[in-house]
Structures are given as structure tokens and as C-alpha cells.
Amino acid sequence: MELTFEPLKNDLLLRAAWGQVVERPPMWVMRQAGRYLPEYHEAKGNRDFFECCRDPEVASTITLQPVERYAGLIDAAIIFSDILVIPQAMGMVVEMVDKKGPHFPAPLKNPQDPQYGQVLDRDVDVGKELDYVYKAITLTRKKLAGQVPLIGFCGAPWTLFCYMVEGGGTKLFSQSKTWIYRHPEESKKLLHKIADICVEHLALQVRAGAQLVMVFESWAGELGPSAFKEFSEPYLRHIAQKLPEKLKSMGLERVPMTVFPKGAWYALDSACDMGYNVVGMDWLRDPAEAVKIRGSRNIVFQGNADPGVLYGTKEAITKAVEEMVRGFWVGNKGWIANLGHGITPGVDPDNLKHFFEEVHRLTKSS
Numbered sequence: 439m440e441l442t443f444e445p446l447k448n449d450l451l452l453r454a455a456w457g458q459v460v461e462r463p464p465m466w467v468m469r470q471a472g473r474y475l476p477e478y479h480e481a482k483g484n485r486d487f488f489e490c491c492r493d494p495e496v497a498s499t500i501t502l503q504p505v506e507r508y509a510g511l512i513d514a515a516i517i518f519s520d521i522l523v524i525p526q527a528m529g530m531v532v533e534m535v536d537k538k539g540p541h542f543p544a545p546l547k548n549p550q551d552p553q554y555g556q557v558l559d560r561d562v563d564v565g566k567e568l569d570y571v572y573k574a575i576t577l578t579r580k581k582l583a584g585q586v587p588l589i590g591f592c593g594a595p596w597t598l599f600c601y602m603v604e605g606g607g608t609k610l611f612s613q614s615k616t617w618i619y620r621h622p623e624e625s626k627k628l629l630h631k632i633a634d635i636c637v638e639h640l641a642l643q644v645r646a647g648a649q650l651v652m653v654f655e656s657w658a659g660e661l662g663p664s665a666f667k668e669f670s671e672p673y674l675r676h677i678a679q680k681l682p683e684k685l686k687s688m689g690l691e692r693v694p695m696t697v698f699p700k701g702a703w704y705a706l707d708s709a710c711d712m713g714y715n716v717v718g719m720d721w722l723r724d725p726a727e728a729v730k731i732r733g734s735r736n737i738v739f740q741g742n743a744d745p746g747v748l749y750g751t752k753e754a755i756t757k758a759v760e761e762m763v764r765g766f767w768v769g770n771k772g773w774i775a776n777l778g779h780g781i782t783p784g785v786d787p788d789n790l791k792h793f794f795e796e797v798h799r800l801t802k803s804s
């Protein structure tokens with residue numbers, strides 16, 4: 439049951455993500471639909487964040503805002519949703535506290551916490567629980583009318599696990615570390631359960647119209663190399679392996695897959711072998727060094743300017759773009775221009791325009 443939409447007028451992102459030679463690098467930025475845009479606040483009004491995610495009309499409107507503002511420059515839309523919809527689908531309560539971020543009133547305390555057993559045993563009907571995401575994706579594809587491809591996403595198991603046990607953002611990761619270093623087997627059971635739900639959620643997003651999927655491992659950098667190998671990598675691999683199988687069983691074509699193991703600079707080499715087409719990276723990594731590590735593998739990089747450079751001058755932004763272009767843009771392939779993490783509140787939207795224009799200017803004839 440494949441839905442049909444208007445053909446893509448701009449498929450640059452998809453061609454680049456498959457590793458093809460392209461006329462210029464595609465570009466978009468993480469969190470491009472968000473708080474730095476005045477029109478975002480207008481569309482959101484005084485609604486709660488998750489209320490906006492659950493309303494396909496509002497979610498699609500917000501998704502389209504950067505595509506409209508940066509028309510002709512931006513090469514992708516990313517569905518307005520959140521990584522924390524998976525813990526919600528698993529039965530946990532998650533609130534978004536204004537200016538503070540996500541809050542779980544009842545995080546998973548330890549393996550004896552009855553909620554842990556409930557979350558593990560629960561037979562999650564992902565299609566039903568997250569139906570609003572799929573409706574928002576389908577509606578967004580219709581509204582996009584082929585302008586640019588639509589990206590679907592999920593949080594990676596380790597990152598979602600952190601939120602589920604910490605109850606929100608954290609600097610110490612004390613609960614997450616207590617779990618993995620005191621209860622490794624119980625932690626892995628939960629990570630595995632989350633990974634299976636990720637596969638299902640991504641597959642259903644593709645069925646609804648997502649044309650590339652991205653897995654956000656935002657807290658990868660909290661793990662050292664060996665803990666990453668044990669508590670993050672196996673689940674990232676699981677997703678990359680199972681998603682194409684799942685899509686096939688649903689009669690759907692495969693889509694390019696991106697992994698973003700933020701902060702895990704030591705894992706770049708293995709990230710190139712995890713089964714993903716695209717590997718995202720933050721600004722701690724020098725582009726030319728990353729390209730060296732990749733070697734001859736047909737992996738595409740995504741990133742990686744410091745999002746904070748957008749608080750700077752136009753000259754500073756130009757310099758950051760020049761560094762990326764010099765390092766990443768070799769042989770007219772292998773790079774999707776982006777920031778190294780999400781765009782932050784308070785950035786002047788015109789500075790993002792300058793960022794996009796400079797990527798264009800500096801890559802058009804090379």
C-alpha cells in the first residue's frame with residue numbers, strides 16, 4: 439500500500455545521500471523548524487509543544503516554515519515531531535516545560551521499579567500510538583507538493599534510555615550510568631525493546647511518506663569507546679539492519695538512512711560501517727580528518743559547523759562554511775551541508791540564510 443505524491447522537483451538530498459556525484463551539496467539544518475523563527479512562535483501560539491506535534495495541521499505548517507522562508511536554498515524538510523514520542527508510546531508521561539525542556543514525572547528508577555517491568559512487557563501498538571506522526575507526514579508530503587524531500591526520524595535507543603531513566607536533561611548522567619554499570623543486562627533488555635520500536639516507527643514514517651530517515655544518538659558522547667560499543671552501537675546496527683528488512687516485508691522501497699552519534703568522535707570509523715548511508719557529525723571533528731578516516735568507503739557525511747557560529751558575524755559564518763567546503767566537498771559527492779547540532783534559539787534567521795548562500799556560492803563551480 440504505497441501512497442502516491444507529486445514527483446520530487448528537487449531530489450538533490452536523496453541523490454547525495456545514496457552517495458552519487460551531485461551538482462552541489464544539499465543543505466538543511468537540524469531543528470530548522472523551531473524557536474529561532476518568529477513564525478514558529480506565531481503558529482504555536484499558546485499551545486503546548488506536544489499538542490503541536492499531535493495536530494497534523496499545525497505540525498505540517500511548522501515543518502513547512504523553513505522551506506518557505508529559505509525557498510530555493512534549502513533542500514529538505516524534517517517532520518516537526520520529537521524523539522520523545524517513543525517513550526510516550528511506551529506508556530511513559532513526558533511533558534515539555536517551557537524554557538526548561540522535557541520532563542518525565544516518573545522516570546524508571548531501577549530494575550525493581552514496577553514501571554520498568556511494565557514498559558518492558560507492554561506490547562506497544564506503534565501504529566496506533568503514533569498515528570498522529572504518520573498523519574502529519576502524509577499531510578506534509580501533500581503540502582510540499584514535491585518541492586523538497588521529507589525527512590523522518592527517531593531518537594536512538596541509548597539517548598532515549600537516558601531520558602527515560604534520568605527524567606529529563608542532565609549534566610551528570612548519574613541515573614544512566616548507575617543503570618548501565620550496575621544493571622547492564624536489564625539496561626540491554628530495555629535498549630533492545632526501544633530499538634525494535636525505533637524500527638517500527640521509522641518504517642511507518644516511510645510508509646506515510648518519509649523519504650530519508652535519521653537516527654539521533656544525541657548522547658553518544660557521554661559514553662567512552664568501550665561503553666559505546668556495548669550500549670549504543672549494537673542498537674544502532676540493529677536499526678540499520680532491521681529497517682530495510684521491515685520495509686521489504688511491507689512492500690516498500692528502502693530509503694537512505696542517517697546516523698548521528700553526537701560527540702562520539704572516536705567512533706567515526708565504526709560509524710562508517712554500521713549500515714547507514716550518511717553519518718552526521720558535530721563540530722569537534724575536523725572535516726578533512728573525517729574524510730581521511732572514511733577513506734574509500736561510500737559513506738556520506740553530514741554536518742558540521744558549530745551552531746554557535748550563527749551568533750557571530752557574516753564573516754565568521756563565511757569562514758566556517760569555507761572550512762567545511764575545503765574539508766568535505768571532494769569529488770562533488772559525499773557531503774550534506776548542515777550544522778553540527780540543532781540551530782539554537784536567539785539566532786537571527788538572516789544568518790542562517792547567509793550560511794546557506796555561502797554554501798551555494800562556495801560550491802557552485804567546484
Ligand SMILES: Cc1c2[nH]c(c1CCC(=O)O)Cc1[nH]c(c(CCC(=O)O)c1C)Cc1[nH]c(c(CCC(=O)O)c1C)Cc1[nH]c(c(C)c1CCC(=O)O)C2
Nearest residue numbers: 468469470471472487516517518519520521539654656780
Ligand atoms: C535530544 C532531542 C530532543 N528532540 C530531538 C532531539 C535530538 C536532536 C538533538 O540532539 O537536539 C529531535 C527533534 N526535536 C524537534 C525536531 C523537529 C524537526 C527539526 O529538526 O526542525 C527534532 C528532529 C523539535 C523540537 N523539540 C523541542 C523543541 C522546542 C520546543 C519549544 O519550546 O517550542 C523543538 C522545536 C523540545 C525538545 N525536545 C528535546 C529537547 C531536549 C527539547 C527542549 C529543549 C531544546 O530545544 O533545547 C529532545
